[in-house]
Amino acid sequence: MLDPVEFKDWQIAEEAEKSMLSPEQWRDKLGLTNEELIPYGKTPKLDFIKIMDRLKDRPNGKFIEVTAITPTPLGEGKSTTSLGLIEGLGKRGMNVGGCLRQPSGGPTMNVKGTAAGGGNALLIPMTEFSLGLTGDINDIQNAHNLCMVALNARMQHEANYSDEELAKRNLKRLDIDPKRVEMGWVMDFAAQGLRNIIMGLGGKRDGFMMSSKFAITVSSELMAILAVATDLKDLRERISNMIVAYDKYGNYVTAGDLEVDGAMAAFMRNTINPTLCYTVEHQPVLVHAGPFANIAIGQSSIIGDRVGLKMFDYHVTESGFAADIGFEKFWNVKTRLSGLEANVSVLVATIRALKMHGGGPAVVPGRPIPEEYTKQNMALVEKGCENLLHHMKNIKKSGINPVVCINSFATDTKEEIALVKKIVEEAGGRCALSEHWKYGGDGALELADAVMDACKEPVDFKYLYPLDMPLRQRVDIIAREVYGADGVDWTPDAEAKAKAFEADPKFNDFQTMMVKSHLSLSHDPTLKGVPKNWRLPIRDVLVYGGAKFICPMAGGISMMPGTGSDPGFRRIDVDVNTGKVSGLF
Amino acid sequence: MLDPVEFKDWQIAEEAEKSMLSPEQWRDKLGLTNEELIPYGKTPKLDFIKIMDRLKDRPNGKFIEVTAITPTPLGEGKSTTSLGLIEGLGKRGMNVGGCLRQPSGGPTMNVKGTAAGGGNALLIPMTEFSLGLTGDINDIQNAHNLCMVALNARMQHEANYSDEELAKRNLKRLDIDPKRVEMGWVMDFAAQGLRNIIMGLGGKRDGFMMSSKFAITVSSELMAILAVATDLKDLRERISNMIVAYDKYGNYVTAGDLEVDGAMAAFMRNTINPTLCYTVEHQPVLVHAGPFANIAIGQSSIIGDRVGLKMFDYHVTESGFAADIGFEKFWNVKTRLSGLEANVSVLVATIRALKMHGGGPAVVPGRPIPEEYTKQNMALVEKGCENLLHHMKNIKKSGINPVVCINSFATDTKEEIALVKKIVEEAGGRCALSEHWKYGGDGALELADAVMDACKEPVDFKYLYPLDMPLRQRVDIIAREVYGADGVDWTPDAEAKAKAFEADPKFNDFQTMMVKSHLSLSHDPTLKGVPKNWRLPIRDVLVYGGAKFICPMAGGISMMPGTGSDPGFRRIDVDVNTGKVSGLF
Structure with a gap:
């Protein structure tokens, strides 16, 4: 040893x-x-x-x-x-x-x-x-980015073609709202330079121009899905339901709507x-x-x-x-x-x-x-x-x-x-x-x-809340019972979203996925020990249609970390005679 | 059958x-x-x-x-x-x-x-x-994009830190010219929307803002290198010499200069x-x-x-x-x-x-x-x-x-x-x-x-030109003997580049990699049969330092194809019981 x-x-x-x-x-x-x-x-x-x-x-x-x-x-x-x-x-x-x-x-x-x-x-x-x-991560990355290729190319072709031209290809206009594209691209490195991009510069055939973003691949909804899927059938269904954008009338546009869900599942098959x-x-x-x-x-x-x-x-x-x-x-x-x-x-x-x-x-x-x-x-x-x-x-x-x-x-x-x-x-x-x-x-x-x-001891397992409890009540229980908060404060926008989710039976079986700092029991990472006399602020609520998660946001999250000034890759190398890699830590 | x-x-x-x-x-x-x-x-x-x-x-x-x-x-x-x-x-x-x-x-x-x-x-x-x-393509994509992460993060840190701060991390200022970044990112799909991007939007920690581009992964210099490398040692050396940018004084900046070549080779080891x-x-x-x-x-x-x-x-x-x-x-x-x-x-x-x-x-x-x-x-x-x-x-x-x-x-x-x-x-x-x-x-x-x-017949193999023939003369022979041109016309810029390559012994063992339409013997894809009375125009000369290729450009090339309005992914799916993929063609 x-x-x-x-x-x-x-x-x-x-x-x-x-x-x-x-x-x-x-x-x-x-x-x-x-x-x-x-x-x-x-x-x-x-x-x-x-x-x-x-x-x-x-x-x-x-x-x-x-x-x-x-x-x-x-x-x-x-x-x-x-x-x-x-x-x-x-x-x-x-x-x-x-x-x-x-x-x-x-x-x-x-x-x-x-x-x-x-x-x-x-x-x-x-x-x-x-x-x-x-x-696996490569498969997820390919499936995820193929969906983005399908999305942006579809927006380009809908901008360039008439309804008649689209119909020839058996396509119905999806009318995606370019200001409400939810999904971004993924890459499995800490590429802070790709956090915020403008894409689609150039001519009519160079894609649809829009702001976009890259997240780290492991933050992909596909990774979230892989962790909770029970089998390939479940995985396939969840992929279809992934929400990629909203149309101009406020309706969800899914991977299934882009007809790319089967190919995504093909990339994920292993x-x-x-x-x-x-x-x-x-x-x-x-x-x-x-x-x-x-x-x-x-x-x-x-x-x-x-x-x-x-x-x-x-x-x-x-x-x-x-x-x-x-x-x-x-x-x-x-x-x-x-x-x-x-x-x-x-x-x-x-x-x-x-x-x-x-x-x-x-x-x-x-x-x-x-x-x-x-x-x-x-x-x-x-x-x-x-x-x-x-x-x-x-x-x-x-x-x-x-x-x-x-x-x-x-x-x-x-x-x-x-x-x-x-x-x-x-x-x-x-x-x-x-x-x-x-x-x-x-x-x-x-x-x-x-x-x-x-x-050897018996387990008397019980959930903290039943799944049919309304969203805001669930968050309140988690905040009080688990975090030790005195209650929850919702911004008006967040509360409006929460109410909409509570009212729509589509979300009945969605799980509550809290987003909060892990460096404190509270939402404030500087508060150590067991913070007292505080309330949990919820600023936004995200939804993942394929994973079936509703995420109340008690803090910001970065989906794309940054590469520091002395990154580990400087010390990684490969022995050219044996193929052995050194410097991983 | x-x-x-x-x-x-x-x-x-x-x-x-x-x-x-x-x-x-x-x-x-x-x-x-x-x-x-x-x-x-x-x-x-x-x-x-x-x-x-x-x-x-x-x-x-x-x-x-x-x-x-x-x-x-x-x-x-x-x-x-x-x-x-x-x-x-x-x-x-x-x-x-x-x-x-x-x-x-x-x-x-x-x-x-x-x-x-x-x-x-x-x-x-x-x-x-x-x-x-x-x-293999995933490995190439990861190695290539890690190099770009290293490049853009280095530009960010050099912009944010003093020489003293850099020296603490054992870094020397590379002074990369943001207008002369040669390398782009890669993705192995036809993602026309990523052909031209602006990246690094946001604050000081969100990367270095610059124009950038995505090419299809198989066009990566790493793929070019893999095709000609004789073994892992050769591959490792070629990766180090890949030219990613020029500094503000016109010198090459390589993957080796970014200290990312070892990690890239680690991703390529298989x-x-x-x-x-x-x-x-x-x-x-x-x-x-x-x-x-x-x-x-x-x-x-x-x-x-x-x-x-x-x-x-x-x-x-x-x-x-x-x-x-x-x-x-x-x-x-x-x-x-x-x-x-x-x-x-x-x-x-x-x-x-x-x-x-x-x-x-x-x-x-x-x-x-x-x-x-x-x-x-x-x-x-x-x-x-x-x-x-x-x-x-x-x-x-x-x-x-x-x-x-x-x-x-x-x-x-x-x-x-x-x-x-x-x-x-x-x-x-x-x-x-x-x-x-x-x-x-x-x-x-x-x-x-x-x-x-x-x-069964003997082969009396002979090259069209010796490797010590000057670049412009090589191109002339290829144009006349192989394409049937009457000669070659260089733009002043291209000729200046060619002269510089000819004069620099660093490029003595670089191969000539012609870039020309494949839809005609000439550079004009509309000319069929055996075109007569034409001259080959060379508009630019690219160089790949790791692959050791000099590419005289007799035409434009797209390094990122576009996804059409009726793409094949629409018909691809997976059988959720067997994992078998259908619809590939």
Whole structure:
């Protein structure tokens, strides 16, 4: 085992990849048939329809969700903890696996790096995982951009041709309002220069001139759809219903109206099969979908969980952002769509984040960490536990059993860790320290044991709200019960939209997808701990017709991150003799 | 065998794909080892380094290039003939294979359709072939666009930061001239609305504002490089040297200067391995690279030919456009870079195209074909053979043996075919009728026999010009000897550029890549037959620093086609129960 203090993640991955398993070995290890494993270079896909069909009568395994307290801007290691827990359960001899989101090329090439975990809780093959896997993001990008090609070309041809000319091609005028084109283009990099563009400059045959935008591919509605679709039929239907624009009379124009939905689905045909990756300790991890945590569920797919729960006795999955966003969507949206109730939620905390909530100075990416975070400070830790307890209480409201995991840092002191454990246990929770980053599965045994113990407890699962509750009431409950707000303030525009959605039966089965900062329980990222005496402002409401999401906006979101001045791509290279990639992080 | 008069190509493919070969079957059929065949879903890749290493001492097979007379705008079936020839040689019991270009999503989703051949000379798996294969085009697109992200972000940061701030990040100011950014973005669809854009609108952090453009991905310099690179090392070096812009002092700025070349190569690492497809009669066809025929070689890769010539006794490849462009580049560029001299060039002609050259009315895509083309007309055919004989004479200048192939149409008469054969044979050439579209390999036996016969003849290969000949003199020879021009007229700007290239030793080993209409031997697409008394105008000279191409421009080129008013994507769909795609053509 390499020491992650000395070695970079890509070096640890390279070492582990010297003993990769062949598809045949995976077939035997997981009890799959040849037809269920689709080799794709170094990373096979799993044929989910075939596996589900064979295992349909097998009882589901235990279902463990991993979430986190409100993080610092550096993140507190949910993916690393998920992988560490899988390794720890593996060390205990369990049949364990999980499903994680796939990373986006934007962060991977920029300053955040890939999302393969870290240290000895790392996913391999790391290069394939980090650079597009078996092509799902590319497939989404192609399907999405083909829709935009269809949209803009249609606007051009409608501008240039008479109704008679259109009729010859069996086309009816859609009369798209150029000021109400909702959809933009996608590219899976942090391309801030494409956030706002003017397109269609030139002559009559150079497209329709309009303002447009690029978002990062993983924010595409198609990615949101992939994460919640139950099968290819569901995916196909949702694609048809994607709203791309409004016509001049205010009606929706969909991908189906553009007659491009079938071709989009053709590009997406392979995306329904999860890809099989594994930890450096050879524990299986499905990788499937990677949607945003604001306008989408921020979790790997329902398909991935369905397959994983059939294949594994313990199936681990992760929610994006902190528990007020990630867990809340897991609880009230993903579970409602999948019917799969979790046994345990692991709430990841770090001494660093607790100190921040206790009043520590701001943690700023790229700047040295203040010394409050590297020296023992019991008062900051104690005060900061308020945030942890708030999230723990929320998990308990769902009926799912929480297990707090302290993701260990070298600078944590024994006294600080003991204090957190004491506070959690006094509040009726389980708490485990985990050192998976440094020691892999051997470092995660305490966590694994606590999770197995918690899995023995019954779950009295209940939703926070019924789906037939009107939209504004749902938002009010989420704001009060989950975020701790005193209520919700709607702008007149947002309220008018909400009323229209409430009145239109088309939206009866649409899910509520809250958009809010993950850096605070409130909408204001500077408010740490458990903010009091505040109201949640809703400024706008977005709708995704294919994903069937209604997104109340308690803050702005950037759908296209920016590439920084010292991006990670500067350090990435390939060995021209072996094809091996170095510098991923 | 399905009758292509009654069944669409995708239906013929679907029928043939009921008996697809497994990777293991291909391994045994082609005598490969397990390690040399990399399964990728339905279409395995071949590990070219491993195969070349094992077969390095095996003599090369016979090398057959397929080109065409000046076509109508509908195309005269080079890919179909290439596949038919492979099937015909297979029916004669030969160990035969080939290498073809991969198609682009632009034409596939638009009006031209995929490039899988047609009828019973068709490539499978057709869906995978048509929709991105094993991801090469996606890899190129990602690598290319990452370079543009790096470029625009660098311009933003240089505008926002002082030299001192840049130095903290170990960056030296590149001072890119925003008016001299050479590179644009790429997308593999016919997205005319992205031909001309303004990007970087917004604030200081929303990129650098500039005019920009999107080209279709297959026109990327990276695709041009993939087609001529000999291995990953060569590919890596060429990427570094790609010219993305000029600085404010007129110096080149390269991908290497942006420090993004390593990450680009990482995205391209898998593209060096050709993908194994096959005809509906189970004859192997490598698919590798798909560069433009104007600013690039318009042919599948050198890597593909190197592997194919080792694996097969007869290896067939195709050149894009007509012989004045495609064959000329095969002859003077691809062969010079690869050292692989062809034995035979098959010159594809149709009675339709011959009639057009003989003075028939214009052939316009999407309009009914005039009756001159569907009824016997000996005079038009006879006159039109001038164009055919001109191309045949050019092939003979290289020392390669020509074989004329009449690609059969149902409306051709016996008398018309006999006339063409008589004219070709009187000029000392071989001529074969081929009916592969309708009958597969059984319809291509006459062609296969003629090719095998021609392969027995010696080849006295010679280039048209030596590489140390100055640029303008090279262009003059190509214009006079290949096109039949009386000379070349340079605009003052173009001539100044040419002089600068001639004077700079950096360009000594750059290849000449002519850009000219393929619809005429001249630069004027309306001039059919063999135009007389004309001079070739060169308006500009482009340079590709990584591909090492100098492109004299005898005409405009569109790097981004447009999506028409009745595009093919309207008819494409997927079966949600089986995942099978219908409607590709």
